[in-house]
Amino acid sequence: xxxxxxASAAPSAQVIDQAPVEPIVTREGDVVHIExxxxxxxxxxxxxxxxRAWTFNGTVPGPVLRVREGxxxxxxxxxxxxxxxxxMDLHAVQASPSGKFVDIMPxxxxxxxxxxxxxxVFMYHCGTKPVLLHIGNGMYGMIIVEPKxxxxxxxxxxxxYMLVQSEWYAxxxxxxxxxxxxxxxxxxxxxxxxxxQPLLAKVGDRIRLYVVNxxxxxxxxxxxxxxxxxxxxESGNPxxxxxxxxxxxxxxxxxxxxxxxxxxxxxxxxxxxQFDQATKGxxxxxxxxxx
Amino acid sequence: xxxxxxASAAPSAQVIDQAPVEPIVTREGDVVHIExxxxxxxxxxxxxxxxRAWTFNGTVPGPVLRVREGxxxxxxxxxxxxxxxxxMDLHAVQASPSGKFVDIMPxxxxxxxxxxxxxxVFMYHCGTKPVLLHIGNGMYGMIIVEPKxxxxxxxxxxxxYMLVQSEWYAxxxxxxxxxxxxxxxxxxxxxxxxxxQPLLAKVGDRIRLYVVNxxxxxxxxxxxxxxxxxxxxESGNPxxxxxxxxxxxxxxxxxxxxxxxxxxxxxxxxxxxQFDQATKGxxxxxxxxxx
Amino acid sequence: xxxxxxASAAPSAQVIDQAPVEPIVTREGDVVHIExxxxxxxxxxxxxxxxRAWTFNGTVPGPVLRVREGxxxxxxxxxxxxxxxxxMDLHAVQASPSGKFVDIMPxxxxxxxxxxxxxxVFMYHCGTKPVLLHIGNGMYGMIIVEPKxxxxxxxxxxxxYMLVQSEWYAxxxxxxxxxxxxxxxxxxxxxxxxxxQPLLAKVGDRIRLYVVNxxxxxxxxxxxxxxxxxxxxESGNPxxxxxxxxxxxxxxxxxxxxxxxxxxxxxxxxxxxQFDQATKGxxxxxxxxxx
Ligand SMILES: [Cu+2]
Ligand SMILES: [Cu+2]
Ligand SMILES: [Cu+2]
Ligand SMILES: [Cu+2]
Ligand SMILES: [Cu+2]
Ligand SMILES: [Cu+2]
Ligand code: NA
Ligand code: NA
Ligand code: NA
Ligand code: NA
Ligand code: NA
Ligand code: NA
Ligand SMILES: [Zn+2]
Ligand SMILES: [Zn+2]
Ligand SMILES: [Zn+2]
Ligand SMILES: [Zn+2]
Ligand SMILES: [Zn+2]
Ligand SMILES: [Zn+2]
Ligand SMILES: [Zn+2]
Ligand SMILES: [Zn+2]
Ligand SMILES: [Zn+2]
Numbered sequence: 073x074x075x076x077x078x079a080s081a082a083p084s085a086q087v088i089d090q091a092p093v094e095p096i097v098t099r100e101g102d103v104v105h106i107e108x109x110x111x112x113x114x115x116x117x118x119x120x121x122x123x124r125a126w127t128f129n130g131t132v133p134g135p136v137l138r139v140r141e142g143x144x145x146x147x148x149x150x151x152x153x154x155x156x157x158x159x160m161d162l163h164a165v166q167a168s169p170s171g172k173f174v175d176i177m178p179x180x181x182x183x184x185x186x187x188x189x190x191x192x193v194f195m196y197h198c199g200t201k202p203v204l205l206h207i208g209n210g211m212y213g214m215i216i217v218e219p220k221x222x223x224x225x226x227x228x229x230x231x232x233y234m235l236v237q238s239e240w241y242a243x244x245x246x247x248x249x250x251x252x253x254x255x256x257x258x259x260x261x262x263x264x265x266x267x268x269q270p271l272l273a274k275v276g277d278r279i280r281l282y283v284v285n286x287x288x289x290x291x292x293x294x295x296x297x298x299x300x301x302x303x304x305x306e307s308g309n310p311x312x313x314x315x316x317x318x319x320x321x322x323x324x325x326x327x328x329x330x331x332x333x334x335x336x337x338x339x340x341x342x343x344x345x346q347f348d349q350a351t352k353g354x355x356x357x358x359x360x361x362x363x
Numbered sequence: 364x365x366x367x368x369x370a371s372a373a374p375s376a377q378v379i380d381q382a383p384v385e386p387i388v389t390r391e392g393d394v395v396h397i398e399x400x401x402x403x404x405x406x407x408x409x410x411x412x413x414x415r416a417w418t419f420n421g422t423v424p425g426p427v428l429r430v431r432e433g434x435x436x437x438x439x440x441x442x443x444x445x446x447x448x449x450x451m452d453l454h455a456v457q458a459s460p461s462g463k464f465v466d467i468m469p470x471x472x473x474x475x476x477x478x479x480x481x482x483x484v485f486m487y488h489c490g491t492k493p494v495l496l497h498i499g500n501g502m503y504g505m506i507i508v509e510p511k512x513x514x515x516x517x518x519x520x521x522x523x524y525m526l527v528q529s530e531w532y533a534x535x536x537x538x539x540x541x542x543x544x545x546x547x548x549x550x551x552x553x554x555x556x557x558x559x560q561p562l563l564a565k566v567g568d569r570i571r572l573y574v575v576n577x578x579x580x581x582x583x584x585x586x587x588x589x590x591x592x593x594x595x596x597e598s599g600n601p602x603x604x605x606x607x608x609x610x611x612x613x614x615x616x617x618x619x620x621x622x623x624x625x626x627x628x629x630x631x632x633x634x635x636x637q638f639d640q641a642t643k644g645x646x647x648x649x650x651x652x653x654x
Numbered sequence: 655x656x657x658x659x660x661a662s663a664a665p666s667a668q669v670i671d672q673a674p675v676e677p678i679v680t681r682e683g684d685v686v687h688i689e690x691x692x693x694x695x696x697x698x699x700x701x702x703x704x705x706r707a708w709t710f711n712g713t714v715p716g717p718v719l720r721v722r723e724g725x726x727x728x729x730x731x732x733x734x735x736x737x738x739x740x741x742m743d744l745h746a747v748q749a750s751p752s753g754k755f756v757d758i759m760p761x762x763x764x765x766x767x768x769x770x771x772x773x774x775v776f777m778y779h780c781g782t783k784p785v786l787l788h789i790g791n792g793m794y795g796m797i798i799v800e801p802k803x804x805x806x807x808x809x810x811x812x813x814x815y816m817l818v819q820s821e822w823y824a825x826x827x828x829x830x831x832x833x834x835x836x837x838x839x840x841x842x843x844x845x846x847x848x849x850x851q852p853l854l855a856k857v858g859d860r861i862r863l864y865v866v867n868x869x870x871x872x873x874x875x876x877x878x879x880x881x882x883x884x885x886x887x888e889s890g891n892p893x894x895x896x897x898x899x900x901x902x903x904x905x906x907x908x909x910x911x912x913x914x915x916x917x918x919x920x921x922x923x924x925x926x927x928q929f930d931q932a933t934k935g936x937x938x939x940x941x942x943x944x945x
Contacts, residue, residue, distance in 0.1 A: 166915070311896075311898065314597060318454040327900065605888060608888065628750060636908070637907075
């Protein structure tokens with residue numbers, strides 16, 4: 073079957089399992105220094121099922137990054153993967169891909185400077201070729217650029233959570249990613265954690281979700297059972313306001329900020345309403361309790 | 364092949380074919396009492412091809428429900444299916460899923476009360492697990508929540524029609540729904556009725572379509588040949604206005620209200636412009652005649 | 655394999671390879687006369703790989719048409735294909751499909767008159783049945799209807815380019831289009847030309863892309879690496895404005911106008927961020943150089 077592909081081609085690589093490395097984020101005025109790693113780490117994608125992932129900092133998705141509109145980002149990527157180059161493509165910045173999203177060789181590092189001048193919620197990902205394989209193997213995450221003037225709804229928001237939807241294919245197989253069917257579709261890297269440890273809220277809370285769909289291939293029909301989105305800010309930009317939305321499409325490589333209020337206690341499943349995706353794991357639980 | 368799956372596993376279930384039951388809808392002030400059934404009924408999905416559907420009230424899609432913004436809905440679901448629980452998830456209401464979208468056991472009934480405080484056009488569906496199977500087998504429909512202040516275009520609308528897009532898979536097979544290809548993609552449950560008996564209009568009419576995409580899996584690229592949508596109200600909310608749209612995406616589990624004018628007599632096909640879907644049945648005919 | 659299907663069924667048709675014919679476009683006041691051909695022409699869809707395409711004027715996509723809001727279009731379609739009828743469905747006009755998008759028989763021609771009264775960027779395509787096959791074989795293109803009052807961003811735009819995304823399936827096989835996987839997903843007909851000869855810009859330029867997704871089947875998650883769309887005009891209508899968008903969904907049979915600025919020299923890949931599509935060819939290069 074397809075599951076043995078890729079791994080069998082590079083047997084020495086199978087033993088690599090690099091421990092997660094804490095990202096380093098420091099601020100000096102409006103300059104944010106971010107230090108990330110590219111590394112190979114086994115991650116649990118379903119109960120007792122591990123994937124030899126290519127990661128940022130040893131988790132899938134990688135760390136949530138958060139800066140403010142107008143910030144300068146000075147990002148250092150250290151490539152701990154001994155076998156291949158990796159890189160960083162931040163959807164949050166406008167920059168020359170051939171100048172600043174470039175490959176970092178094994179055991180090397182690179183530092184890049186750019187400005188985050190467009191607010192919203194963005195995907196970041198490894199942009200090394202073949203990009204499909206680097207995203208499919210786990211190299212993606214979310215970066216939030218807080219709007220300088222906020223969202224008109226900021227004052228009412230009680231809680232916020234971050235969700236990255238993505239697909240897993242047969243282990244490390246670009247052939248599976250290109251021609252096969254997704255094996256799992258998940259929020260935040262696996263199909264169980266956000267159900268075993270639900271997102272929490274209290275009755276009456278207004279909840280904001282930052283959502284990115286990392287793909288690599290499928291769009292998302294994002295929905296919260298029992299809720300209607302009072303606001304959808306497409307790509308997280310405060311200028312893009314939709315009201316009263318039941319389900320919102322998120323492109324592969326896109327994102328949205330959604331807000332809604334919960335008035336009754338109970339469990340609210342968060343799903344992709346493309347129910348093949350939900351059945352493959354794209355379900356999280358929001359647990360709402362009385363004060 | 365996949366077609367025999369499911370049915371063969373429960374031979375006694377094959378003989379169930381419950382006659383459609385009229386939904387009961389009564390209004391007292393701003394309280395709307397709705398009584399629906401969950402039942403197993405054979406429905407024709409293509410000429411001379413029947414599907415042992417799981418339904419609301421014996422039709423696929425189920426009855427169109429229509430209330431006003433601010434109404435209280437008191438919904439009773441009677442489960443006539445002797446074999447399994449069913450439930451009701453209304454996208455039109457904000458409510459605790461674990462409290463109010465709960466399973467009703469065979470031969471039992473449940474009554475739930477909620478408020479329809481967000482205007483638009485919404486999907487409703489059975490939310491019993493596995494949800495993919497309950498939607499894929501036919502348990503969905505449309506609920507319209509009329510906006511308190513109407514749509515800015517209300518005065519000009521001459522006719523309105525309701526369309527629910529959905530997919531049919533190999534009979535009752537969750538494996539086909541999960542891993543297979545849709546066999547039919549249809550409007551209002553089958554691939555022929557809206558062509559043999561077209562939707563009707565007169566030259567000069569402004570037409571409003573309420574559209575829901577029930578999926579369970581595929582998004583829709585909704586289009587009317589020969590028309591341009593003067594308005595698209597995403598999720599049917601009057602606040603979400605797009606102009607001059609040729610084709611509008613509808614998420615699985617989403618809906619839209621679209622409006623357009625027809626100035627010439629003739630037949631206007633209504634399609635999903637994902638033409639594999641149209642070829643599998645997602646075509647209806649709008650017939651426009653001189654006054 | 656699937657590649658031999660269709661072609662082998664009609665061996666005599668294989669020898670047809672009609673040389674491209676220049677479209678004729680002339681203007682008299684606000685009447686635009688357009689003369690197009692339907693013809694069978696071999697086109698290169700990947701290096702040294704040819705497809706016996708059904709085309710408008712011998713290229714895939716067909717010629718970009720450009721008119722002004724309010725223009726009358728008088729379009730003549732000459733069908734040079736000796737084997738079957740073809741037709742023209744312009745998404746840019748509101749007209750009776752059964753009256754004006756009708757089949758033109760082999761070696762015949764037809765002239766149709768309609769008004770382009772809705773601004774934007776639209777798909778046109780052959781609407782002859784089976785439509786899936788006529789689109790899948792190459793019969794589509796872009797028509798731009800320039801808004802009477804322009805876009806609010808017109809003054810800042812330095813360059814504009816036109817991109818049509820579409821899929822290629824196994825040669826001429828409607829079975830492949832209906833049940834198979836896309837073989838290539840491309841911009842402007844093939845997977846190499848827009849990389850070998852990149853789109854060009856200068857540092858500081860504001861770039862406008864007119865984009866159509868012809869499908870026939872797949873939606874597009876349109877993205878420019880290194881850029882954020884300052885404006886997305888859905889369906890190209892100036893009234894539909896989104897800001898700060900990283901990736902925008904384009905339905906099959908839909909279009910968008912996107913604008914962004916490039917401040918650094920380098921190569922900016924233009925992709926569908928559904929990376930299976932990008933991997934199959936949906937990549938173009940925008941090359942930005944210093945003044
Ligand atoms: Cu990488
Ligand atoms: Cu990207
Ligand atoms: Cu059910
Ligand atoms: Cu639902
Ligand atoms: Cu044709
Ligand atoms: Cu069309
Ligand atoms: Na699990
Ligand atoms: Na986006
Ligand atoms: Na039929
Ligand atoms: Na919706
Ligand atoms: Na090539
Ligand atoms: Na469109
Ligand atoms: Zn990488
Ligand atoms: Zn393949
Ligand atoms: Zn729901
Ligand atoms: Zn059910
Ligand atoms: Zn499968
Ligand atoms: Zn059309
Ligand atoms: Zn044709
Ligand atoms: Zn098939
Ligand atoms: Zn990007």
